[in-house]
Amino acid sequence: MSLREQAYQKIRQMIVSLHLEPGATLDEGALQRELQLGRTPVREALLRLSHEQLVNIAPRRGMFVAEISINDLRHLFEGRLVLEEKAIRLAVEYGTPQHWEQMEAVLCELVQVYTPLTNEHLIHIDERCHHIIYQATGNRFLHDTLSTWYALSLRLWYFYIRELGDMHATIHEHQFILEALRSKDEELATRLMVAHIGEFQAQIHSAMLGMRKRL
Numbered sequence: 001m002s003l004r005e006q007a008y009q010k011i012r013q014m015i016v017s018l019h020l021e022p023g024a025t026l027d028e029g030a031l032q033r034e035l036q037l038g039r040t041p042v043r044e045a046l047l048r049l050s051h052e053q054l055v056n057i058a059p060r061r062g063m064f065v066a067e068i069s070i071n072d073l074r075h076l077f078e079g080r081l082v083l084e085e086k087a088i089r090l091a092v093e094y095g096t097p098q099h100w101e102q103m104e105a106v107l108c109e110l111v112q113v114y115t116p117l118t119n120e121h122l123i124h125i126d127e128r129c130h131h132i133i134y135q136a137t138g139n140r141f142l143h144d145t146l147s148t149w150y151a152l153s154l155r156l157w158y159f160y161i162r163e164l165g166d167m168h169a170t171i172h173e174h175q176f177i178l179e180a181l182r183s184k185d186e187e188l189a190t191r192l193m194v195a196h197i198g199e200f201q202a203q204i205h206s207a208m209l210g211m212r213k214r215l
Contacts, residue, residue, distance in 0.1 A: 007037050007045035015054050015065055016154050026055065026063040052148045054155075068159055076153050077201045081194060083146050084130075087137050088177075088193045092186045095136035100182050103132045107175055110168070119161050122171045127154065129174045133181075157200075160207040170199050 001009070011031065014020045031042050046063055049055040056064045091099070106128045110117065117125075130150055134143040173196045180189035 003037055003041040004044050007041040008048055010035055011045050012049060016151055018158050020065045022065055022068045024065045073156055080149050081197055084193055084197055085190055087133055087142055087146060088189050089186055090137035090139060091133045092181055092184050092189055094138040095181055099132055099136040100178060103129055103178050119167050122167045123157055126171050160204055
């Protein structure tokens with residue numbers, strides 16, 4: 001992995017996981033010291049993240065972590081539903097046994113006996129499964145767009161993660177999606193994916209309402 005890619009992945013994770021909070025000023029020097037990387041890869045990573053709407057660049061003011069707008073939730077899921085449906089159909093057509101072996105390996109973590117899986121672990125499993133499906137489409141433009149939108153959705157999930165109930169059942173839905181992909185049942189795989197994303201949206205919406213009631 002290049003230094004530029006290392007910087008991008010690390011800063012992206014810091015933003016998505018809310019280690020860098022929405023609205024926070026981004027100090028390039030501090031990031032360079034924390035990541036032990038040079039000025040160029042950090043600057044290029046921040047510019048890339050600005051294109052993905054995770055970083056805002058204000059001329060003569062600096063760089064800031066993009067704010068989280070609750071109104072974005074509905075718009076994100078509306079867009080994702082359309083593209084995820086297209087992705088799952090392409091994955092049925094172009095996905096290989098190797099893709100589904102990778103996905104099965106990821107899902108094996110769900111049945112760990114000795115290590116309880118937290119919602120953070122479960123969301124990480126969900127992310128990896130979706131990225132395998134994006135790769136299986138063979139369409140890099142769709143892959144890149146969905147990866148960006150997933151990251152924006154993921155930040156909302158982290159924001160409300162303490163409000164969410166046990167997500168095991170939701171993540172287990174990927175096992176049924178995997179079986180449909182392997183059997184090349186396009187309609188079933190599509191229906192399951194739409195239901196899966198809808199369930200996630202419902203959980204986040206419920207968490208939002210619960211938080212607002214306490215404020």
